[in-house]
Amino acid sequence: MLRIIGIDPGSRFTGVGIIDTQDQKIQHVHHQTIACGDGDFPDRLKTIFVAVNELVQQFRPHEMAIENVFMAKNANAALKLGQARGAAICATVANDVVVHEYAPKAIKQAVVGKGGADKKQVQYMVQLLLNLPEKVQNDAADGLAVAICHANNRWAQQRLVANNTSNWRKF
Structure with a gap:
């Protein structure tokens, strides 16, 4: 079992989602x-x-x-977002947790199936994928989406390594 914390940073609101994953199974733990x-x-x-x-x-x-x-079109907003990311990363790394980064389009692609999805689509798919009884607030849904993206990416990488190793041994 692997526990993943996903963070969607923001200088006003930061979304956090925590999931457990094993193989292709994903289970909701916490969001806020x-x-x-x-x-x-x-x-x-x-x-x-x-x-x-x-x-x-x-x-x-x-x-x-x-x-x-x-x-972003606004350089000041991008700098603030980067600093918010830095605060979250520092808090995590201080606790010896490995950090992985994903582009916004990759996160939306992993959860919704298209990189240009809007917040409502992400929110809906997170609720559906995690079988949550009620709608999750946008920022928290984005945090869960980041965690789901990492779980899917991690699983896919493990499958590729396993397939490449077994194919290589056949020659």
């Missing part, structure tokens, strides 16, 4: 949205760091997956 507020930016970064650190200590994930920074 970290509300960072409208205060000073360094205080918001501290909120992210402290909350992620507490979640990592509480749930003990083996690996973390986080969304990469996308090229």
